[in-house]
Amino acid sequence: MTFPSATLLAQSALSGVFIGSLYGLLGLGLGLTWGLLHVINLAHFAFAFLAAYLCYQLASVGGMDPLLTLAIIVPLFAALGVAVQWLLARFSVSPLNSLLATFGLAAIVEAGIQWVWTADFRKLESVYAGQKFRVGELFIPVPELMTLLAALALSFGIWAAMRYTNLGRALRALAEDAPVAAAFGINAKAHALVLAGVCGALAGIAGVCLALGFTLTPSQIYAWVGVVFAAVMLGGLGSALGPLAAGILIGVSEAVTMAFASPSWAPIVSFTLLILLLLLRPERS
């Protein structure tokens, strides 16, 4: 093994930060519904991809700026998140069953995407795609930078909302002890719907980021599941900042591994981190 140059190492680490921020952004909504609503929503990934395809359609065919598509996608996916939560609550679906039910939903969404857009590759050629700027020897691509900024803004925004607003406090109280929270007049169902709507919107935003940086194909939905689950579990269920921090940790550790050694070793690093955490701090899962 030869020692990589400082530029190679820094460029790789930067790449890790960018991909890690997307892990974190995808993990944010997943972790919140898992930790606070006790719903393991696998359909979150499918919704993100559905949003990515919608962004592609609106921008490529409709001629919209990809960022403006957020005006349509965010409310639409918030409504979708609310609808799914309403259905899960209506049928009192347990956490384990929510995993199965939302996996089925993900498969339906995948089939729907394939029906509309076919299984072929779709690439959004936006004005942002080729934009990059240089800082010293390093190159910073604009779509990835936008993803990082969105992930930071949303994670810190939700962290602040959870900490300093009544809604956030109520949600945390419900997650900790729902009967006691209800005794204090907190409407569990309404709060759950609000949070599910926020998480649906987060899936929509993550989808736009996916469309900006990645070529889309329906089966890609599942490529993200393992590593985003790792980020959520490392970051802590229900945490707003944890998935982003863990995502960046995983992204950077994988990227640096790729810079030093064979890229095929990279997944070993992230999953070793996860196993170590589960062994050393089992209460975190």
Add this chain to the structure above:
Amino acid sequence: MSIEQRIARGMTAAVCLWLAAVSGVFAQGAQPPIRIGSTLALTGPLAATSLVHKVVGEIYVEQLNKRGGLLGRQVEWIVKDDQSKPDLARTLYEQLITADKVDLLMGPYATGAILSAMGVAQRYNKVLVHHTFGIPSMAKYDMQFPAWSLGPEPATTVPTTVLDALAASPKPPKTIAIVTSKFPSVHFMSLGAREIAKKRGLNEVLFLEWDFGNLDYGPIAARIKDAKPDFLWVGAIGLEGNQVLEALNKIDYTPQEHFYMYPAPGPMSKSPLAKNAMSMTVFEEHAPFTSAPGAAEFIALYHERAAKAGIPDTSVEVQAAASYTAWQILEAGVRGAGSLDDKAIAAYLKKNRIDTIQGKLRFDGPSNYGDDLMRVKQVQNGRWVTVYPKEYAAPGATLAVQ
């Protein structure tokens, strides 16, 4: 009963007897269609390419029936969705043979599913013609016939052809970087390229492997940029080639000479980053390939049907050509044998060279593979053109170097 009533009854009985006799004659004369069974990955990760095989199969069966079918019988193609799962393909081939009782088999897509189908075909002694099986050394069944003419040892012959093409260019490379997916049918080719490059004295400045499904190509691109190879061999399948190119572009690096093993042909040729990207082909939409009998008609039909099916890239290249070839092989086998007997079909195919749109194919080599007919193609002006060897090059096309 009056005489009139008796006559009426007699006539009714006679008409009934006549009708019964006539319908019996028709029933004997109208033979049931020959049923050919296969699976395709109509859903799942391999669905995009499988759709190509579906369109081609439909075109071929339609053409075949217009020509009168096989052995005087119409042909019916039964295709089931294996959902891109080799284990499901195995079950469905079992079903096709035992429950649907098909007369003949056609192979699925891709290598994993073909391997599954091969096992079932072997168990029931059925001929299996298949489209694009990527690892010839694993094709052990005696009655399997490959339509993709990549020869019995592509890990040696393909890199040799690529490096021959580069050696004949105005600027032969001195250094090589080999970066490769660990996807089975790609990985062994890249290892072969490594050996051939070493034998030919090229200096290997980088060798990297990644797992199929890798999400971050940034560090891989950074290492390629750092190594600055004259020639970049990318052992990529599907979209991986585009992902490597996009990651290289993000750090402002354009590779000099660059090769991609099995790229997604449409997205690669349409990418502005893929200028002069090389790959391999057995068929492209230009002379001399288009002068093969039936090729022009097939290309025109494929353009029309592929567009109707929503396939973004409607050009006929490796997948469509190999698929068409598979049907040509099966038809030739049945006609040559003069029966649906699998052993007779296999015997005919082994003894004879078969005319296809790829050229004449033979099946008398190791694992029933014949010659490696893979040629070097390159993205020039947004489309793939064959550039090497020159007798297969598109009119006026030569290997372009940076």
